[in-house]
Amino acid sequence: MAETYTPMLEQYREIKNRHLNDILFFRMGDFYEMFFEDAETASRELEITLTARDGGGGKRVPMCGVPYHSADGYIAKLIEKGYKVAVCEQTEDPRQAQGIVKREVVKVITPGTVLSDQLLPDKANNYLVVLLEESGLLCFAAVDISTGECMWGSFTGASKVAAMCDRLFCLSPAEILFAGKIDSAAAINEFIAARIPSCAYSSIDVEDFSALRKLPASHFGTDNLPEQEPARDCVAYLLYYLHHTLKSDLSHVNRLGRYDADAHLLLDNITLRNLEISRNLRDGSKKGTLLGVLDYTQTAMGARLLKKWVEQPLNQPTEIVTRLDAVDELVKQPAARAYIREQLRDVYDFERIITKIEVGTANARDLTALRQSLATLPLVKEAIVKLRAKLFSSAGGQLSGHMDIVQLIQDALVDNPPVATREGGMIRPGYDLELDELRTIARDSKLWIQNLEANERETTGIRSLKVGYNRVFGYYLEVTHANASEVPARYTRKQTLANAERYITPELKEFELKVLGAEEKIVVLEYQLFVSLRETIKRQVREIQQTARQVALLDVLCSLSEAASRHNYVKPQIVTDRELRIKDGRHPVVEELLQRERFIPNDTGLNHRDCEIMIITGPNMAGKSTYMRQVALLTVMAQIGSFVPAREASISPVDRIFTRVGASDDLSSGQSTFMVEMAEVSHILKHATSKSLIILDEIGRGTSTYDGMSIARAVIEHIKSKIKAKTLFSTHYHELTEMEGQFDGVKNYSVAVKERGNDVVFLRRIVPGGADKSYGVHVAQLAGLPKSVIERARQILSDHEQPDCRQIERAASPSPSxxxxxxxxxxxxxxxxxxxxxxxxxxxxxxxxxxxxxxxxxxxxxx
Structure with missing residues (x-):
């Protein structure tokens, strides 16, 4: 026989059965309660008290709860720990309910659908991604529900899994859903665990597939949909999940874009990490990254857009030049730039505010922030109409101040409204006649009470008599026991206290009904007026979103020009001759970290005639890796549309940048340093083209000397003969310098060194010619090895460098004999x-x- 519980718990169980994978927040009065396993989980994860409740038939069931007004903080903690929360509300007035109050789940909160300010990163997107694999296509659909941004993309061929992993690393989603069977799920899961460990991932199933396939066209229309059926199905799964979690019409998710890899300079996840484009290798923050150097944005919207630009540079010269021209104009007009940036300081993140308005979670403070933001925009528009660059003309035409919305909010809401929307105090006097009349009644009631108290004291002669109120008993007249004999007969006893009696009179009862009715009506009417205001604004979601995009664009252009001015950057020439020429280039991040030391600039000249591959030799710590990263970063900056740290720069856009820098074991998959190195080199050799830029640092050091040198030389030969990409190749294998005379376009460069006895000075200048020493013992000395170890190392090195017969024979015959x-x-x-x-x-x-x-x-x- 099945267990039975109280009617309320039966209702809970019935709702919970539809949300087995979610923690159910079950609204009961002023609390969200949890029962059974959910209570045990929540009490443990939230560190709140676990109690028990009568479940019927003598059974006790686990229970815990949190106050509804502070539920967001508790939900945020659960989401951070990877849980999903289903919020179940009372959908009818308990005072009017017959039997159990009706309840239903109004939204499901997951890591990818959060809208709480506590969980959303201000300066980064919060993506939800759906993956689907079918008919040889590996597809993704992604949405940031907090901004309404939605996109799709697909990959095919042998490299589709690697391409998808690169895209996921760039998006860094909070949640990934696998739709149907994905053959490459194991590889993708392994990548997520290693590179995006905070991401939650699960599968999604749909019962009515025919209904699901209708969603994309009904939501976006037919014009923007993918042509390939698997990609459309991927978008359909995304919309299905959003409708079943957010339970709103999603009107703010109104544009479906396509991720076009051909329009961007591709930076795979290895390159993004090695170059520390937007996340450093230490803690994943933007400190010490290219993004950190360029970010002078004033708004959260601009910060998010700049991050996209930095991680996805352009590769079409016309588009790059359009950005550079806009940055150039702001560099040349510092007063205009400063004025625009000053105005943008008063702009809130209204791209996300409009989403909260659409889903019905925005409060009065959100609306006043929207009003303040929009009210600033006419001043911004006035400034940019004076600018000539194409991007400013376009932005000015699409930038609206929405003054009707500004005026409406100004008329409706007080300047500093409360956070709560159901407790009154939001609506400005004069906005609604009925509300003003009710407020007059409530306000005059205080004077009426004072007069009543004075009259009753005078009439009864009881000087200590007072009129009071509490939420349980309402209004009352309170008289101490010592004066009980003087209480008139028209008083009706209402409550007895230890030292006093409380009474009611017909006159006071009539007043109570009038006043309490007015105060209750005020709260209800204020909320109705606020919801109506929110719905009016909601009708302009698309237009306000478009304005937000233009504000973000202006903010990014100002940020890049501010960085250029502060750091003495120059405008690069974008050319199409496939050459890269830099005069006195500097590393944008390293020069910022050098507080008191001057950064030594260097030239670079790569082309497909006489210098296609630079073999760079020289000692450790002399600046080889910094120089190579510097060349890559300046290329990235130019293709972003940013000025670059150099005296002159002429750069042809590249299609991809590949890097193999540093060494690290992949212990989770049991791969050694050398295996990881060879896998990365293999990836580069398979995917690089003649339009790519390749950065290789110390290939072959993870194995024996002759193996490593042989591999390094074979890699250079392959790049030269098969790929023909512009390449920077640093090495300690001095034997490779002989390739300069054997292959056209291979040139030797080294880091200049000045020797003074046993002391060595690294000049950090890249000069033509190869080096014949590595100065490893000197570097060891700089690192602080004991003096005795250094002296012994020098002795051993000296012995090995003697041209005795053993050395001669060993050099003549490397193979043992x-x-x-x-x-x-x-x-x-x-x-x-x-x-x-x-x-x-x-x-x-x-x-x-x-x-x-x-x-x-x-x-x-x-x-």
Whole structure:
């Protein structure tokens, strides 16, 4: 026989059965309650008290709860821990309910659908991504529900999984959903765990697939939909999930864009990490990154857009030049730039505010923030209409101040409204006649009470009599027991206290009904007026979103021009001759970190004629890696549309930048440093083109010397003969410098060093020619190794550098052979050591060589 519970718990169980994977916040009065397993989980994760409740039939069930007015903070903690929360509200007035109050889930909050300010990153998007694989296509659909941004993309071929992982790393979604069977799910899950560990991921199933397929066209229309059916289905799954979690019409998700890889400079996840484009390798923050150097945005909307630009630079020269021209104009007009930035300081994140308005969670303070933001925009527009660049003309035409909305909010809401929307105090006097009349009644009631109290004291002669109120008993007249004999007969006893009695009179009862009715009506009417105001604004969602996009664009252009002015950057020339020419280039991040030391600039000249591959040799810590990263970062900056740290720069856009820098074991998958290195090099050799820029730092150091040198040389030869990409290749294998004379377009460069005895000064200048030393012992000394170790290392190094016979033989025959060992253990060794080579005649030399040959033949059994 099935267990039965109280009617309320049966209602809870019925709703919970529809949300088995969610923690159910069940509204009961002023609290959200949780029961059974949810209560045990929530009490543990939220560190709140676990109690019990009568479940019927003598059963006790686990229970815990949180106040409804502070529920957002508790929900935020659960979401951060990877849980989903279903919020179940009372959908009818408990005072009018017959039996159990009706309840239903009004929204499901997941990591990818949060709208709480406590969980949303201000300067980054919060993406939800759906993945689907079908008919050879690996598709994604992504949405930031807090801004309404929605996009899709698809990948095919042997590299589709790698391309998808690169895209996921760039999006850094809060939540990923797998739709149907995905053959590459294991590889993607492994990547998520390693590179996006905070991301929640699960599967999504749909029962009515025919209904699901109708969603994209009904929501977006037919013009913007993907042509390929798998991609359309991926968008459909995304919309299905949003409708079943947010339970709103999603009118703010009104534009579906396509991710077009061909329109961007592609930076895979390895390159994004190695170059520290937007996240540093230490803690994942933007400190010490290219984004951190360029970010002078004034608004959250601009900060999010700048992050997109930095992670997805352009590759079309016309579009790049359009951005550069706008930045250039602001650099040349510092007063206009300063004025626009000053106005933008007063602009709130109204891109997200409009989303809260659409889903019905915006409060009165959100609306006043929207009013203040929009009221600033006419001043911004006035400033940009004076600018000539194409982007400013376009932005000015699409930038609206929405003064009707500004005036409406100004008329309706007080300047500093409360956070709560159901407790009154939001609506400005004069906005609504009925509300003003009710407020007059409520306000005059205080004077009426004062007069009543004075009259009753005078009439009864009881000087201590007072009129009071509480929420349980309403209004009353209170008289102490000492004066009970003087209470008139028209008083009706209402409550007895330890020291006093409380009474009611017909006159006071009539007043109570009038006043309490007015105060209750005030709260209800204020909320109705506020909801009506919110709905009016909601009808202009699209227009306000368009305005938000233009504000973000202006903010980013101002940010890039501010960075250019502060850091002495120059406008790069964008050319199409496939060359990269930089005069006195500087590393944008490193030069900012050098507080008191001057950064040493360097030139770069890469082309497809006489310098396609630069082989860079020189000591550790001398600046080889900094220089190579610098070249890559300046290319990225130029293709963003940013000025660059250099005296001059002429840059042809590249299609991809590949980097292999540093060494790290991938312990989670059991891969060694060398295996990771070779996998990354393999990826580069498979995907690089003649339009790419390749950065390779110390290839082959994870294995034996001859293996490593052989691999390094073979990689250079492959790039030169097959790929023909512009390449920077740093190495300690000085033997590779001989390639300069063997291959056209391969040039040697090194880091200049000045020696003073055992002391070495790194000049950090890249100069033509190869180096023949690595200065490793000197670097070890700088690192603080004990003096005795340094001296011993120098002695060993000196011994190995002596041109004795062992060295000669080892150099002549790298492969192990029994000949050298047997030869130098024979009696001939003394004779050889005694020879004076400078006085031996040619005939004597031939005789000595003849003896050595016969000895070798005898030992090899050939005599």
């Amino acid at each position: 029994p000949l050298p060992a047997s030869l130098f253990s024979s009696g001939l060794s003394d004779e050889l050591l005694a020879l004076d080579i400078m006085t031996v005649t040619p005939l004597e030399a031939l005789n000595i060589l003849y003896k050595l040959q016969n000895q070798a033949k005898a030992e090899a059994g050939k005599l």
